[in-house]
Amino acid sequence: MTVRDVVFPPGRQALYERNRYSPAIRSNGLLFVSGQVGSREDGSPEPELKAQVRRAFDNLNAILHEAGCxxxxxxxxxxxMVDPQVRFEEIWGVVQEFWGQxxxxxxxAVGVTWLYGYDFEIKVIAKLPERAAA
Known part of the structure; x- marks a missing residue:
């Protein structure tokens, strides 16, 4: 059986343990990150859409950083995205703040009808730097 090499961001282990999933797994030089939403430390959603998207990226970046990425x-x-016909432009404007060059x-991009009380979720696969891939 393969042992999963789990990456936990600081301060959020209880949230992942309660919901029974891993925030990210290192495997074969790649980092597979679970979908990140705009949740506060206690797991509640950030109420305003743009703030929720920013917090989703903050949560994602905390995991990437912990993995050396x-x-x-x-x-x-x-x-x-929930209701992308209405929300896409507002969401995508915020996404560009984090996208880089x-x-x-x-x-x-997938339109959905429900995200457990959230309006945006981001899931990524990253290439681990050589030093972090071991």
Whole structure:
């Protein structure tokens, strides 16, 4: 059986343990990050949409940092949005604050009807730097 090499961001272990999933797994030089939402430390959603998107990126960046990565190491992104016809432009304006310079990662955007009380979620795969891949 493979032992999962789990990456936990500081201060959020209880949230992941309560919900029974790993925030990220290192495997074969890659980092697979679970979908990150705009949750506060206690797990409640950030109420305002732009703040929720920013917090989702903050939560994502905390995991990337703990694994020795930055968003520049991200190679694939999947985003989920509730009601994208109404919210896409507002969300995508915030996303660009974190996206960095070209070349950009691949991206898949999915419209959904429910995200457990959230309006935005981001899931990524990143290439681990050589020093962090061991």
């Amino acid at each position: 930055t968003f520049d190491d991200v190679i694939d992104v999947t985003v989920f 070209a070349p950009y990662p691949t991206v898949t």
